[in-house]
Amino acid sequence: MPGDTQIVPFPSINLDCGQTLAPVEAAYETYGTLNAAKTNAILIVHAFSGDAHAGGPGGWWESMIGGGKAFDTDKYFVICTNVLGGCRGTTGPGSIDPATGQPFGMNFPVITIGDMVRLQKMVIDHLGITRLLSVAGGSMGGMQALEWAVAYPEAVASAIPIASTARHSAQQIAFNEVGRQAIMADPDWNEGNYYGQKLPGRGLSVARMVGHITYMSDDSMREKFGRRQRDESMFEVESYLRYRGSQFVDRFDANSYLFITKAMDLFDLTAGKTTLAAALERATTRFLVISFTSDWLYPSYQSQEIVNALRRRNHDVAYCELRSSYGHDAFLVEVEEQTDLVRGFLASTLKGRR
Amino acid sequence: MPGDTQIVPFPSINLDCGQTLAPVEAAYETYGTLNAAKTNAILIVHAFSGDAHAGGPGGWWESMIGGGKAFDTDKYFVICTNVLGGCRGTTGPGSIDPATGQPFGMNFPVITIGDMVRLQKMVIDHLGITRLLSVAGGSMGGMQALEWAVAYPEAVASAIPIASTARHSAQQIAFNEVGRQAIMADPDWNEGNYYGQKLPGRGLSVARMVGHITYMSDDSMREKFGRRQRDESMFEVESYLRYRGSQFVDRFDANSYLFITKAMDLFDLTAGKTTLAAALERATTRFLVISFTSDWLYPSYQSQEIVNALRRRNHDVAYCELRSSYGHDAFLVEVEEQTDLVRGFLASTLKGRR
Numbered sequence: 001m002p003g004d005t006q007i008v009p010f011p012s013i014n015l016d017c018g019q020t021l022a023p024v025e026a027a028y029e030t031y032g033t034l035n036a037a038k039t040n041a042i043l044i045v046h047a048f049s050g051d052a053h054a055g056g057p058g059g060w061w062e063s064m065i066g067g068g069k070a071f072d073t074d075k076y077f078v079i080c081t082n083v084l085g086g087c088r089g090t091t092g093p094g095s096i097d098p099a100t101g102q103p104f105g106m107n108f109p110v111i112t113i114g115d116m117v118r119l120q121k122m123v124i125d126h127l128g129i130t131r132l133l134s135v136a137g138g139s140m141g142g143m144q145a146l147e148w149a150v151a152y153p154e155a156v157a158s159a160i161p162i163a164s165t166a167r168h169s170a171q172q173i174a175f176n177e178v179g180r181q182a183i184m185a186d187p188d189w190n191e192g193n194y195y196g197q198k199l200p201g202r203g204l205s206v207a208r209m210v211g212h213i214t215y216m217s218d219d220s221m222r223e224k225f226g227r228r229q230r231d232e233s234m235f236e237v238e239s240y241l242r243y244r245g246s247q248f249v250d251r252f253d254a255n256s257y258l259f260i261t262k263a264m265d266l267f268d269l270t271a272g273k274t275t276l277a278a279a280l281e282r283a284t285t286r287f288l289v290i291s292f293t294s295d296w297l298y299p300s301y302q303s304q305e306i307v308n309a310l311r312r313r314n315h316d317v318a319y320c321e322l323r324s325s326y327g328h329d330a331f332l333v334e335v336e337e338q339t340d341l342v343r344g345f346l347a348s349t350l351k352g353r354r
Numbered sequence: 355m356p357g358d359t360q361i362v363p364f365p366s367i368n369l370d371c372g373q374t375l376a377p378v379e380a381a382y383e384t385y386g387t388l389n390a391a392k393t394n395a396i397l398i399v400h401a402f403s404g405d406a407h408a409g410g411p412g413g414w415w416e417s418m419i420g421g422g423k424a425f426d427t428d429k430y431f432v433i434c435t436n437v438l439g440g441c442r443g444t445t446g447p448g449s450i451d452p453a454t455g456q457p458f459g460m461n462f463p464v465i466t467i468g469d470m471v472r473l474q475k476m477v478i479d480h481l482g483i484t485r486l487l488s489v490a491g492g493s494m495g496g497m498q499a500l501e502w503a504v505a506y507p508e509a510v511a512s513a514i515p516i517a518s519t520a521r522h523s524a525q526q527i528a529f530n531e532v533g534r535q536a537i538m539a540d541p542d543w544n545e546g547n548y549y550g551q552k553l554p555g556r557g558l559s560v561a562r563m564v565g566h567i568t569y570m571s572d573d574s575m576r577e578k579f580g581r582r583q584r585d586e587s588m589f590e591v592e593s594y595l596r597y598r599g600s601q602f603v604d605r606f607d608a609n610s611y612l613f614i615t616k617a618m619d620l621f622d623l624t625a626g627k628t629t630l631a632a633a634l635e636r637a638t639t640r641f642l643v644i645s646f647t648s649d650w651l652y653p654s655y656q657s658q659e660i661v662n663a664l665r666r667r668n669h670d671v672a673y674c675e676l677r678s679s680y681g682h683d684a685f686l687v688e689v690e691e692q693t694d695l696v697r698g699f700l701a702s703t704l705k706g707r708r
Contacts, residue, residue: 170575170591174567177592181563181599185556187541202539209535210564213528218653221524227622235619237524238531245535265589268581296650299572 004029005052005082005089010122013084019109023098026123027089028081031055031065032073034129040350041129042071043120043156044080045137045144047331048211048260049252051088054080063335070339076133076346081123083116083144085260087253090119094195094253104255106192111259113140113267117147121155133349136160136342138331139298140260143267146306149283150269158286158349160342163295163331165302166269166276166309172297175214176261179207183254192255204254205245212244217294217327276309283310287317288345290338292330318345358383359406359436359443364476367438373463377452380477381443382435385409385419386427388483394704395483396425397474397510398434399491399498401685402565402614403606405442408434417689424693430487430700435477437470437498439614441607444473448549448607458609460546465613467494467621471501475509487703490514490696492685493652494614497621500660503637504623512640512703514696517649517685519656520623520630520663526651529568530615533561537608546609558608559599566598571648571681630663637664641671642699644692646684672699 005027012022029052034041044054044061055065055078064070071078082090085108093108100107124132135148135156142164149159165172183189186203194200216224225237273279287310291303300321310317322337324330331338359381366376383406388395398408398415409419409432418424425432436444439462447462454461478486489502489510496518503513519526537543540557548554570578579591627633641664645657654675664671676691678684685692 167581169572170579170581170589171567171570171572173581173589174563174575174591174595177589177595178560178563178567181596182536182539182560185536185540185560206532206536206539206560209528209532213525213532216525218523218525218650221528225524227521227524227527235524235527235531237528241528241531242535296572 004056007089008123008126013115013119013122015109015115016112017110021091021109024084024091024119025089025095026081026084026091026119027052028079028123029053029055031078032076034077034127038129039131039133040075041077041079041124041127041132042346043124043132043135043148044071044078045120045135045141046080046083047137047139047141048264049248050141051086052080052082052090053088054078060332064338064342070335070342071136071346072343079123079127081120083260084119085111085116085256085263087256092253093192093255093259103195105195106255108255108259111263113143113147113263114151116263117144117151120144120148121152124155130155132156134158134160134346136162138162139164139328140264143264146269147267149285149287150280153282153284156285158288158345160288160290160345161303161306162290162338163292163298163303163328165298166279166306167267168265169302173265175210175297176265178210180258180261182206182210183257189254194254199249200254201246201249204249204252204257205242207257208248209241209245212241214297215328217296217325219294219325220327220329223325276305277312280309280315281313283315286345286349287315288341289317289319290331290341291321292324292326292328292334293321294325295328295330297328358410361443362477362480367469367473367476369463369469370466371464375445375463378438378445378473379443379449380435380438380445380473381406382433382477383407383409385432386430388431388481392483393485393487394429395431395433395478395481395486396700397478397486397489397502398425398432399474399489399495400434400437401491401493401495402618403602404495405440406434406436406444407442408432414686418692418696424689424696425490425700426697433477433481435474437614438473439465439470439610439617441610446607447546447609447613457549459549460609462609462613465617467497467501467617468505470617471498471505474498474502475506478509484509486510488512488514488700490516492516493518493682494618497618500623501621503639503641504634507636507638510639512642512699514642514644514699515657515660516644516692517646517652517657517682519652520633520660521621522619523656527619529564529651530619532564534612534615536560536564537611543608548608553603554608555600555603558603558606558611559596561611562602563595563599566595568651569682571650571679573648573679574681574683577679630659631666634663634669635667637669640699640703641669642695643671643673644685644695645675646678646680646682646688647675648679649682649684651682
């Protein structure tokens with residue numbers, strides 16, 4: 001972890017599954033300065049394989065966070081936490097289970113997007129912030145932003161779900177399941193008990209390769225690789241996927257892959273409600289919803305479902321489908337247009353239209 | 355193999371890689387009766403995991419082959435061969451290498467779509483047929499149909515490539531590569547030496563799961579599975595994929611998976627030519643090209659590239675993009691509209707417009 005990541009311990013957290021994790025730790029980073037009134041705080045929520053290191057050199061959203069950037073640290077106090085179940089400082093399946101003195105492994109409780117948000121709320125409370133100016137994130141980050149708006153409407157003035165959904169489709173579940181099966185098919189996974197031993201790197205690598213295909217578009221893969229060959233027996237795209245797969249093994253925990261993807265699949269904002277509009281009834285936040293034309297993993301229709309549901313309840317929502325050839329990765333890559341949208345949205349939220 | 359599958363041995367076949375396979379066997383089935391003039395023969399070419407058993411009970415294209423069906427066996431003599439490199443009767447990596455007395459495994463030579471077609475031509479010659487009325491197939495079958503038109507223009511009056519392409523895109527190569535890596539990541543794969551031992555079933559199963567997702571569409575998965583749960587811990591779509599994956603292990607050889615997908619990736623009708631139109635210059639066959647609106651694995655634009663190239667050379671080509679929600683699987687499922695198209699096209703080909 002980068003040196004700027006801080007860890008805050010809490011005595012316990014109650015989970016949606018009924019279990020309690022005690023103790024629990026959350027890793028987070030902050031950028032910029034919290035104003036005296038504590039009204040300029042923005043929570044950045046990360047996608048599946050992200051971490052608390054969103055801003056600064058090497059941060060996964062470095063292009064969007066910083067002085068003069070979309071999330072302008074000259075104006076705003078930006079916070080990013082590693083999600084519950086993660087492997088980058090926050091308690092996850094690789095953490096020590098106090099009951100056994102061993103890593104949780106598959107004994108880690110089933111977690112939800114709601115649990116992730118609950119822990120984030122504890123971090124925000126710990127920082128003395130009662131109301132966030134905004135919660136923003138792409139992909140699984142967008143799910144967390146939506147969950148914030150519904151779970152803690154009084155604690156968040158605006159939400160920016162990008163390239164996201166209110167619930168996974170069968171296809172999205174299917175791709176996650178392939179990744180999980182690839183990991184569990186690796187004998188080194190050993191029912192989740194591999195800590196301190198050989199890691200299930202082959203399975204995790206295959207899982208990541210599938211992921212990478214779904215993050216790109218047909219067009220962006222054509223532009224980047226085409227049918228170019230690396231050597232006589234290998235296409236460039238094969239070499240790239242193998243590299244990205246093996247690289248992932250060094251920074252991500254296979255059990256976190258299992259638990260976090262499951263949390264994504266289980267997420268359903270409409271659960272227990274008749275419609276998505278009814279589910280969003282409680283939200284009092286402003287929304288900026290963004291999707292990308294070539295994103296086939298989180299297609300625009302999923303963002304439009306959210307927008308339509310919000311409009312049905314007369315919520316304050318702006319929606320923009322940005323033209324991009326980068327597929328799902330666009331939320332990490334398309335900086336300029338996102339910056340324009342986010343900057344204006346945050347400024348108007350700060351001006352009191354919240 | 356069904357009882358109707360016949361095996362024809364040949365002394366040898368020269369391969370594109372420069373090697374020779376000697377001997378080589380081809381599995382094939384036939385349906386209907388060859389007329390005296392031998393002018394009513396149609397070759398059906400199968401997709402990646404197909405076999406010679408195309409027609410009759412349980413045949414993979416049973417809905418399209420038979421009396422009164424699209425490939426009407428009351429009129430036509432229909433032939434289907436298992437491809438070279440396969441595992442359903444035709445010589446493949448699971449066959450005995452005469453040099454060692456052991457299965458070839460990874461010592462099997464790299465094969466191409468051209469090699470598959472060369473062996474099919476040997477079968478056709480063996481049957482005493484000098485000119486096929488048509489060559490038809492979906493997906494990898496479409497590649498073979500195109501290859502036939504270019505390699506043996508004098509021997510084929512018409513070709514019907516369905517849901518296919520003149521060359522794989524980076525995305526198509528990428529999905530195949532994930533399947534290959536899943537297989538090779540399985541320790542039971544053992545560098546391809548698993549015959550008579552434990553099969554690399556976990557890897558092959560994961561590979562097949564990826565395949566199944568790409569064969570369906572977002573819509574068809576939603577319709578078939580939605581977010582329905584099989585039990586508390588499993589979505590229906592997960593259960594389905596696991597089942598289809600494990601089922602595949604019983605009928606398909608992992609090494610055939612490696613060699614056949616590689617042949618698909620290597621296929622490039624434009625190789626050594628400046629344009630696809632130039633590559634299709636030699637073809638003298640009539641074409642019926644079919645694609646499906648929801649097929650994102652072999653998108654319509656790939657069929658349209660073929661059609662445009664043929665039109666540029668003033669070839670006789672009919673093209674139809676059929677509306678379907680079934681994704682790539684549509685070529686196996688959308689019987690009615692394909693039947694109309696194929697029936698008319700074959701009749702006019704038989705009438706001498708060839």
